[in-house]
Amino acid sequence: MQRRRGTKGDIIAVYLLQRLFGTVPVLLLIALLVFVLLHAAPGDPTTMLLGQETTAADLAEAKRRWGLDQPVHVQYVKFVLAAATGDLGRSFRFSAPVKEVIAERLPATIELAAFSILIAVLCAIPLGVCAGARPNSWIDNVGTSFGLFGISMPNFWLGIMLILLFAGTFHVAPSAGRSTYGIAGPSQTGFYFLDSVMQRNWAALKDAFLHVLMPALALGVNMIGILMRVTRSSVLETATEEYVVTARAKGLAERIVLWRHILSNALIPIITVVGLELGTLLSGSIIVETVFAWPGVGSLLITGVTSRDYPLVTGLVLMYTVAFVTINLIIDALYAFIDPRIRY
Amino acid sequence: MNRRQKLLLAGLTALLLITAQARPAEAQTRVSIGVTETMETYNPYGDSVSLLYGIWCQVMGCLGTYDFDKGDYVGMLAERWEVKDPNTWIFYLRKDIRWHDGSPFTADDVVHSFNRARNDPQSKQTQNIAPIASAAAVDKYTVRFTTKQPTAPLLEYLFDRLIITNKAVYEKYGTEADRKYPIGAGPYKFKELVPGQRFVIAKNPDYPGMKQLTQAPDELIFRVMREDEQRVTALLNGEIQIAQFIPPHLRKRVESDPNAKATTVDSVEIMFLAMQPKPPFDKKEVRQAVCHAIDRDRIITTLLQGLAARLDGPIGPGQYGYDPNLKPKYDYSPDKARKLLAQAGYPNGVDVELQTTVGRYTLDKQLNEAIVQMLNGAGFRAKLLTPEWATLWSNVQAGKTPFYYMGRGSIVDPSVALSQYFETGGSPRIGYSNPKFDKLLATERQTFEPAKRRKVLAEAMSLLTDDAPACFLWRHKMIYGMAKNIDYKPTPSGRIFGEDIRVLR
């Protein structure tokens, strides 16, 4: 028994390593795709960033200055060579190295994503399990309607509704931004929650919480729907399996059967969806971040794409890729641990 | 289960109580402004957004600005200026200005700034100094700019556009200076910049005259808020004291609040429909038909709720060279439009595709949907497209968009804008060419005597209106929402200067 599990661990390790190395061609391919698409899309950084007073001569001069007058393949090779040494170039819009710009914005997005996931998981999984345990009961119907309501609203719209409600009617939360000027001390980690706890600045902690509340809700409510439904359906499906029937027959309490036997076995699709949604949150928070002036990578991407900031967008997409590959890996590893039947 | 619920309820109530507490009163006055543009870079030359020119101008410094009340250019770091000969401009700097670190401000800083705007690899402002060949310090407080060719509207290029930065700091720290040592010479000091979120500046009491402005806010916070409802809500919520660009239909919501008011200002941005002289717009009659087909007055009174001024030429009252005796040329008349179309050889109508931005200008999408319906009622078969801004703008700049709705902002002196859109070789944006018009513009640029120059400009614009390479529509009246205790008159250019704001106690 012990030996067999060891071999399985080895197989997983080899598999994970393979996947990691497999990332390199993916990165190259993605960089190429971004390059081609960005250059193919109308417009370039010079037309987007120099003001409306610009003349054609100014544009040509800026193109030369920024190395955009060279053929795309030359630019790509240059980029790849520089990237191999860890240099992702300088953003045109931000006049700063891409790595710095992204590093500065990433904590904001992670903080937001973490809160949204938290909100979604805390609401959706209990709701989904209860609904799945008693299909067609009132809790199922109410939960389902709530979940469907959540996904029926585009999040920019939900965001504005939340602003009108929480900031306008109840006056409890600020309508934009990530912090109030003058409350928090200098940021050490980039994560405002961590900072304020480390500095024991409770006013700043409250401030950070109030700011994250609405954007996190706007993102989370959208996720509650799908997560709850997947949980429900997965629980429903698992509930008819033989071992559950056996467990029940053994006379185990219904609560234990539900939470220990059913939920743990229903987790695969749930985890997949959480992972998927985490990915969506990283890039899909674009609109919510823009609406709430949340200085994260989502609003960065939209700034980058709309100003055709080639280095910035390429850098961001590479970052996303690494993040997604990692998330994928973690999900796959989780599969194997949750369901011993899965082999790779 | 029950206890848990109670605990949860108690927790929620506590949370609400904590959050509902009033914010502490402050001795310092702080004015927050909800703005629509984002600020992303520490480099004063790294962006060319209207809002940022205004902020950098009061933090770093600039030579001067346009005073809309006086109707003339006024100096800031420059005391006065003169045109020695058509290619030589001399600026005499103020001698009582010090950088925020105490060192004196001199002509060398101005020359350095010119060079940096031109040579900084990240500069997005080369266009502002394009007419200038070189800059030199004549003495400690005198700068000489030599232009490539006579450029009467040079101040339009330079004032509140050429940002003045500190030479010594840059030489010591290089590009690091922007971020770590943002030392300016303006009436406000750099306090904090969180890209994409806010820009904070604080009053500089050492700037001449600033001590006397006791009511000017001690701190100004520019906060990015893109959504209309969001800016209004934040204003009514007391989070911000000034809300930029409120759409006409939300004005009532601001005015109905006892603690807020709305002020309007005529924007200097002109809105127009550009028509490239390619079929079917190669025929003057078709272009004129477009102008006759649009009932501008009706659109202004209904959709815009009266918050726009009709344009009967490229510019309106308050802009340089406006002719007060101008007679409206294009009345609303679908019949005239149909006749003109028939004359041009399209008796059965003609297909056109109008392109517009979405959310960039006041009500742009709705306005153009109305325009398209009016065009369709006057013999056109018009279709509206709404491409993404970057796509539209670069296609316009490349001369690939035949028919589009666009605004040209910051027009005080129209010369530059007219040349850019309508002079032969000015830009491919419209691709219009008319030797008569070119000649008038060339004359105007070399005429330094104001009265004469105005006359030539007016003649050029009248020619343009008649030939109609573009149909000039309106200038929006921009609505600013304000807290009751703020006394501020917004500027037509959209620049926001702290000195102009009074906080009433």
Place this chain on the structure above:
Amino acid sequence: MQPKFVVGASIVCVLTVVGVLSPWLAPYDPGKQTLEAALKAPQWFGGAHFLGTDSLGRDILSRVIYGARVSLLVAFAVVLISGFVGISLGAVSGYFGGRVDFTIQKLVEVVWAFPALLLAITILAFLGQGLFNLIMALVAQRWIQYCRVVRGQALALRGRDFVTATRALGASDQRIIRRHILPNLIQISLVIGTFSMASAIISEASLSFLGLGVPPEIPTWGTMLADSRSYISTAWWLALFPGLCIFLTVLGINLLGDAIRDLLDPRLKRTVKG
């Protein structure tokens, strides 16, 4: 028949019929503007505009009716196409594992990491603004979801006894996938499908938010919602009715999906039969 099925099916049927028959059902031309009659509140009891008018004075009822047509078309087309692509690739990837899985998952990672926005901008900039191009732009990103989830399930299934047994009996891979793997994937696919139908409608709204949606002359619920966003506090009816329609559609489709899943599920049937 389950009540779920009846309710779900009737909602979907009604909406589809409304969509198909919109030219006959709508009281006005949805594009007809009357600038003077803009932003009229709903006139429930008699009056020209039952659900009010929008900022250009267009009749909201007519626009909602016409909107059903395009929004449903977008939703169904996107779900069917992306579902087909995603499920097939996911099943193959999970069942075969190894190199096939590796390659397909690489593709998934590439597309997944690729910003949907950039993809949509380029597709629409090249192909031009239009309904079909919009659908393609949405599909380009959406098949990923099916692929990932289905693969996870397929991975779990292929280790199951009944699959091993069938293989031992000499069944071909193709047959195993078709007869044993795919039927077991139906449940989860239905859930995702019914959900992504909603998100397809929503995505269309989000693209309109960025100015990338369908041309403005085509009324859709998504664009109506996007256009309403600066009117929420002053003219609630602009947002409420298209929002309600989206919710109803999502509700109907989900109820129907649930019912169909219950019908198809072999194990559920077994337990019901006893």
